[in-house]
Amino acid sequence: MLSIKDINVYYGNIHALKNVSLEVERGEIVTLIGGNGAGKTTTLRTISGLLRSKTGDILFEEESIAQIPAPAIVKKGISQVPEGRRIFANLSVLENLEMGAYLRKDRQEIQASLENVFRRFPRLKERIRQRAGTLSGGEQQMLAMGRALMSKPKLLLLDEPSMGLAPILVQEIFAIIKEINQAGTTILLVEQNAHMALSIAHRAYVLETGRVVLSGYAEELVKSDEVRKAYLGG
Amino acid sequence: MKAMRLRNNLIIAVCLAVLYFGIAYAMKQRMLSSFHQVNLYLMGINIIMAVSLNLIVGFTGQLALGHAGFMAIGAYVSAVMTLKLGQPFLLAVLVGSLATGVVGVLIGLPPLRLRGDYLAIATLGFGEIIRGLLININYVGGAAGMNGIPKLTTWTWLFIFTVATVLLIKNFINSSHGRACIAIRENEIAADAMGINTTFYKVLAFSIGAFFAGLAGALYAHYFFLIQPQTFTILKSFDALVMVVFGGLGSLTGSIIAAVAITVVNAALQSLGALRMVIYALLLVVVMVFRPQGLMGTKEFTLRTLLRQKGGSGLHDYRKQVD
Ligand SMILES: Nc1ncnc2c1ncn2[C@@H]1O[C@H](COP(=O)(O)OP(=O)(O)O)[C@@H](O)[C@H]1O
Ligand SMILES: [Mg+2]
Numbered sequence: 001m002l003s004i005k006d007i008n009v010y011y012g013n014i015h016a017l018k019n020v021s022l023e024v025e026r027g028e029i030v031t032l033i034g035g036n037g038a039g040k041t042t043t044l045r046t047i048s049g050l051l052r053s054k055t056g057d058i059l060f061e062e063e064s065i066a067q068i069p070a071p072a073i074v075k076k077g078i079s080q081v082p083e084g085r086r087i088f089a090n091l092s093v094l095e096n097l098e099m100g101a102y103l104r105k106d107r108q109e110i111q112a113s114l115e116n117v118f119r120r121f122p123r124l125k126e127r128i129r130q131r132a133g134t135l136s137g138g139e140q141q142m143l144a145m146g147r148a149l150m151s152k153p154k155l156l157l158l159d160e161p162s163m164g165l166a167p168i169l170v171q172e173i174f175a176i177i178k179e180i181n182q183a184g185t186t187i188l189l190v191e192q193n194a195h196m197a198l199s200i201a202h203r204a205y206v207l208e209t210g211r212v213v214l215s216g217y218a219e220e221l222v223k224s225d226e227v228r229k230a231y232l233g234g
Numbered sequence: 235m236k237a238m239r240l241r242n243n244l245i246i247a248v249c250l251a252v253l254y255f256g257i258a259y260a261m262k263q264r265m266l267s268s269f270h271q272v273n274l275y276l277m278g279i280n281i282i283m284a285v286s287l288n289l290i291v292g293f294t295g296q297l298a299l300g301h302a303g304f305m306a307i308g309a310y311v312s313a314v315m316t317l318k319l320g321q322p323f324l325l326a327v328l329v330g331s332l333a334t335g336v337v338g339v340l341i342g343l344p345p346l347r348l349r350g351d352y353l354a355i356a357t358l359g360f361g362e363i364i365r366g367l368l369i370n371i372n373y374v375g376g377a378a379g380m381n382g383i384p385k386l387t388t389w390t391w392l393f394i395f396t397v398a399t400v401l402l403i404k405n406f407i408n409s410s411h412g413r414a415c416i417a418i419r420e421n422e423i424a425a426d427a428m429g430i431n432t433t434f435y436k437v438l439a440f441s442i443g444a445f446f447a448g449l450a451g452a453l454y455a456h457y458f459f460l461i462q463p464q465t466f467t468i469l470k471s472f473d474a475l476v477m478v479v480f481g482g483l484g485s486l487t488g489s490i491i492a493a494v495a496i497t498v499v500n501a502a503l504q505s506l507g508a509l510r511m512v513i514y515a516l517l518l519v520v521v522m523v524f525r526p527q528g529l530m531g532t533k534e535f536t537l538r539t540l541l542r543q544k545g546g547s548g549l550h551d552y553r554k555q556v557d
Binding site: 086089 | 413414417420421424426427428429430431532
């Protein structure tokens, strides 16, 4: 479904991604794990068209998206949940969700998506008119995910959804990610929390200083010595 | 819902008509002193300035400090059109505003492609550069400015342009374009992720704001018939910014109320000379201490809130279904 081939991304003269290639098949949860500054966010922003690669190509459903503008990429069915709870703090929960459907025109189906989001996140429905900035951390993460679902993505890009959340909430969020996937949305999950990410992912890539250093099935990576030492605390 | 909105719009239309004809009548009967008239015109011009700046600063969240520079461009271009080229008033106003809008795109595009405070710095410089340019262009009178501009800004035109500005900006804000701007103000990274072309909308809001500042300048030039580079100093840019902040970032009605109030305060303090600036500054400090979000915050003053009518916001059809 998504195929990244040999991309190199720079910030000025900082070489942030070095010959990165990765594949996501339809229906999968693929996780991209790595420490701080490894290039995870850069990878997602490049897929979304917010950053550009100097080399290689990015294919989505066999079509190159490496040169098309970011809004067109959202329209094609790739939606990103940015890291760090980027919600619209002064807008209500409902207005945040409406914003997620910004590029859609089909009123009726937007309504269906909204009900879908509320079914998945009942807590958001209870707080429909609440100012989003007053939600708890977990609720804000749910809102950011719900908002991304409002664009009806085929591929959902999640950037560190566990960041700054209590363990119990992380479990809840990851259970929801799994549900979203089982309902038919392919997921590329970026995480520092390798343990949680590997527990729900089908496959995984390990990124280190801009390079993919390891990849494979999640259940195999969990057992590998390198991953255990570097990311799972021995 | 529909009937109620229709009725509210009718009430507003009637109020506007009363205001328009009332003042037209008062002017005809010479019931307004020239001092009052000047301030009445300034009110209209300040409303246009504040509302257009609010679109940039309050609704799109981009700090711009050169609104007087845009006003100057509108004033000078339109004055050249009528005074030097003998063109009709409306054409001059249109060309002046459009030229300002185009300059807005040129000035706004480079800094708005970036995030951060580049726009504030660029517009601050721009306002001063425009003044410096004007002083050095002999064709428009240099430091002495342009004198004898035909006095074509009638009460009718002022009224029409002020109301039209408010309505056009209000409609823009309530459209999906306006929602894109608000999303950018709230969180630019999230707006990007929604598929909003953030650079496009920042530049769009900025140049629409510039366009209307140019309109304010054109109306100003053709009422006061004398324009000079020092009319459009940084202080005028700050005046507009003060109105926006005072009224509430993101509230059009707040900007209107603040523009009117500050024009009145300015007029009342005029006789005090330099002391005026001190009192003015103190007033601002007091407002910012007791009401940092401005008079209105991001809320609008509507007939609905005034009459305490019940009912949904009517923003979207599906809102009602959700409730
Ligand atoms: N806007 C930026 N300007 C310059 N360097 C950046 C910028 N964003 C990220 N980087 C650098 O790129 C590298 C990868 O960053 P990032 O993709 O954010 O890592 P991660 O998401 O894995 O923590 C880091 O070395 C970081 O310092
Ligand atoms: Mg990151």
